[in-house]
Amino acid sequence: MKTERGWRARLAADPAIGTGNVLATVIAQGADPDGPGLTFDTAVDGYPAEHPLTLGELDERVQARTAWLHAHGIGRRDVVAIWATEAQDIVLSFLALTRVGAIPALLNGKMGPAIADEYIRRLRVTAVLADAAHKPLLAGEVLAEPRELGTGDPAQAPAHYRHHRDDPVVITHTSGTTGVPKAVLHTHTTLYAALKHLLTMPQAQGTDRILNALPIPHTATILMVNQVLGNRAEMLLLSSQDADGVLRQIERWKPHAVYGFAVTWAGLARADLAARDVSSVRMWFNTGDCAHEPHIRKLVAVGTRETVTRDGRVMVPGSHFIDGLGSSEMGHNGFHITHTADSSQYGRCIGKPYEFAQATVLSADGVELPVGQVGILGFRSPTVSPGYWNDSINTYRFRLNGWFVTGDLVYRDETGHYFHLDRIPDAVAGFDGPQLFTSMSEERILAALPDVADCTVVIVEHEGAYVADVLLELTPDAKPVDRAEAVKAAVAPDVAAIIRTITSVTADQVPVTVTGKVRKVALREALT
Incomplete structure (x- = not known):
């Protein structure tokens, strides 16, 4: 393999790479099969929990599932719902379903049974995969438990489906604050556009060894899986995101970065972090809702980070916290701001848009508002979802004068920083x-x-x-x-x-x- 920068540049320049084929593309580009694949917190097909699957082992396990799906008639454009709790059930099924051209629809394991039934009905699925705990909760037929797919013969896997840039590759769902969640569609390219941009940038500090504390069926986890495969990095995926469990894994597994939602940071901030071993963490990355200042301050006070001084690169106490605002529909954090112990710009500042994105503040009828005036957040980016599956009403309701409207109230200051005030319904x-x-x-x-x-x-x-x-x-x-x-x-x-x-x-x-x-x-x- 060439240098890391050259490797990442080749991936970024590949016109065919996208959310549906990252694993296969990385292998085809010559990545070491003995290099890092993914690590799960539960057993995978005979491998024990927390066994770091190599890239080759990960590919073989995905090929086994691909063969099983093909043998059971699952293929191009079939929508397959996955309702499970374990990270490996969801991620490996996602990787296999995209290989046969199917469209995985990922459900959070905490979803109520009645809501899950209605959500699946609205999807008009071809089949459902559900683990042993969720299978009896569903009114409809279940094709198999996700772990059954691992019994397939990798040698019988069909050729990888060739994705077009606009092909649908995954359906995730919103948080469901008002009832049945909305089904968010992403294509081969929308959910990879941000990653292509990041591949052209220097690799961020800490992203060589990541603890994924994001909800597994969320858009953000799909992004992270493809990001670490492209970066040839290590990642442990947690099936549960409770703060106590995350803290124990930080002490045991010693990640350099932790990715999560605001609720996890609130939980970690309740602990006496000075009494725990979190020294390995260089960076905390937040997506979804922006995080609260007191929680961020407690996190950046611990850990370590690399900085440049007149004596060269040195490690210093205290970590980074990258905050912003993201959603399933936005496809990636739309904004970013980095905090350290020396930061002073808070007050729900979500920073500035990424280079690949545009943002504005809109009136109710779509007029762009000036600096300092509160309005509706409008967002444009190649990462934005093309719409909600089987729901054109909401797809177009959230478009205004050519902008995707996120449902947030914001203002921007004269420096171009955006500040989040509230969700519109609240x-x-x-x-x-x-x-x-x-x-x-x-x-x-x-x-x-x-x-x-x-x-x-x-x-x-x-x-x-x-x-x-x-x-x-x-x-x-x-x-x-x-x-x-x-x-x-x-x-x-x-x-x-x-x-x-x-x-x-x-x-x-x-x-x-x-x-x-x-x-x-x-x-x-x-x-x-």
Whole structure:
């Protein structure tokens, strides 16, 4: 193999590479079959849990599944739902289904059975793969458990399906904060466009050994699988994203980077990180919702990172945290900002768009708004999903004047940095009326009250007026004091004036989606 930079440049220049064929392309380009493949936290076809599959072993296990699918009549354009918990069940099935030209539809294992049945019905699937725990929960027929696919004969695998750039290759789903999740389609090229760009850049510090704490059926995990295969890096994929388990794996496996959602960082920030061995971590990477300042500060205070001094490259205490804003529909984080212990730009700053993307702030009728004015986030990028599977109404509802609208309220400053204020359904933000934001209120409460580990703010209409209810999750050492004045002083005056209740809660009292996002719609219904 040539130099790392030359290898990555060759992949980036390959016109045929995309989400559906990265594994096969990397092998065809001459990658060492004894080099890194993927590592799973559960057993794979006789290999024990946490056995680092080589590239050759990974390819053989995928070929076995490809042969099984081909023998059972699964092929081009067949939509196959996968409902499972273990990372290996989902990732290996995804890799095999794309090899036969099928379209894997990935379901989060935490999805409720009734919602899963309805979601699968709307997909109009050809077949369903479900693990032993989920199989009896489904009303319809299940073709097989994902692990059964590993019994296929690799030698009988058909030739790799040849993908066109616009071929559909995977369906993932949104978090489902308002009910049945939307089915997000990605093509061979949309979900690889950002990775092609990153292949032309120097490889980021820490990305040679990654702990994947992202939800496995999420778009972000598919991105990560293809990124590490292209980078010839190591990655351990976790089937569960609970903070305690992630922390234990950091201590055991010693990753250089950890990828996750905001809910994981909130969980890690509750721990006494100074008493744990997280020294291997150089970088934390957040996607989905942007992270809260107090959680970021606790993470960048630990770990180590490489920096350049007059004496050359040295390791120093403290890590990087790369924050931004992403979604299944955006296909990759659309924005990025890097924090260290010395950072001061917070206040829900999501940074600037990546070079491959464009962003703007829009009025309700699609007019681009000036610096400092709050509006709807508009986004353009080759990474954006072409739409929702079998759902043209929502596909076009989220397009405005040529922009994909993410459902977020933002503003940008004179330097081009974007700031996230709230999700549209959670805010009261008419362009000519009140400006009441829940996410920004949470950010300010967390920054002002160090004995609050996490919080949720909900705004509802009650008897013709808006009222706000504040739920505080306190740290274990928090004292039983009245926090009403401190909370009101932290938030914007318009929000402070409408606070109705301030309640201490535990984490399990706050309803969340399968990806850990707070279900504010459920809280609004309960509090109205």
